[in-house]
Amino acid sequence: MLELEILGSNATAPTREGPASCYLLRTATxxxxxxxxxxxxxxxxxxxxxxxxxxxxxxxxxxxxxxxxMAWAYRWTFPEKLAQIPLFHPEGETERLAAFDAVFGIPTLPTMHRPIGQSFRAVPMPRDGVTVHEVDGLSFRSFAAHHSVPSAALRFEAPDGRVVAFSSDTGYCAPVAEAAREADLFVCESTYLEADEQALHGHGHLTARMAGRLAAEADARHLVLTHFADPADWDAGREHATEHFTGPVSIAVPGSVFPAGAA
Ligand SMILES: [Zn+2]
Incomplete structure (x- = not known):
């Protein structure tokens, strides 16, 4: 079993529709x-x-x-300490995580000097498309998305071969298409309906049309559009994506659940 649950999908900040970016992959265990x-x-x-x-x-x-x-790390430590779990992050971001801990660590509580570092087992992900990580029976690899900071497109594979891929924040680039190759579900950012060159290819984002093109290039089976700058763009975004992608196109509405392989 592999299911995608949308917890939050908004770019920049939470809205009344739900949180900013956060998704769950649910397995049988x-x-x-x-x-x-x-x-x-x-x-x-x-x-x-x-x-x-x-x-x-x-x-x-x-x-x-x-x-x-940081909220997760605080909760993982207080009021009771929960069992340590892995925290995977793009390679090269160890110092930035440490800086986060330096700001919010609590010197008078031994278990919270470095809340993130002490709550989770940090695992850097090389964005090489090759290194395989495993958690809860899922294997996954990380690919180099094009964005203003190290950004990891992700490809999760279940033991039965079902695949869920995430673009992360990215401009249009080959590694993200590779991450999404024939994915049962491809969760792809579509920050804008229209945007200028700097936003798309400099900073690194996609329009909904580009997300549709990327899904078509990857031969993905089901495109789930996410990370809209404005939820008011959901319907137009879906229409734009279908100009390029002939498979099913859904919007990552918070609370929705998509079984992998059951588009
Ligand atoms: Zn970003």
Missing amino acids: GVLLVDAGPGSLLAYCARHDLADLRGIVVTHLHADHSLDL
């Missing part, structure tokens, strides 16, 4: 959190038991994908 955007801990606790969480994977360290890491 546990839950994996992909991105820890603001609002993710609250949304998770409303629907799931903390004891079911097997690991956290952060695609990149922009705040809308990672700000709640």
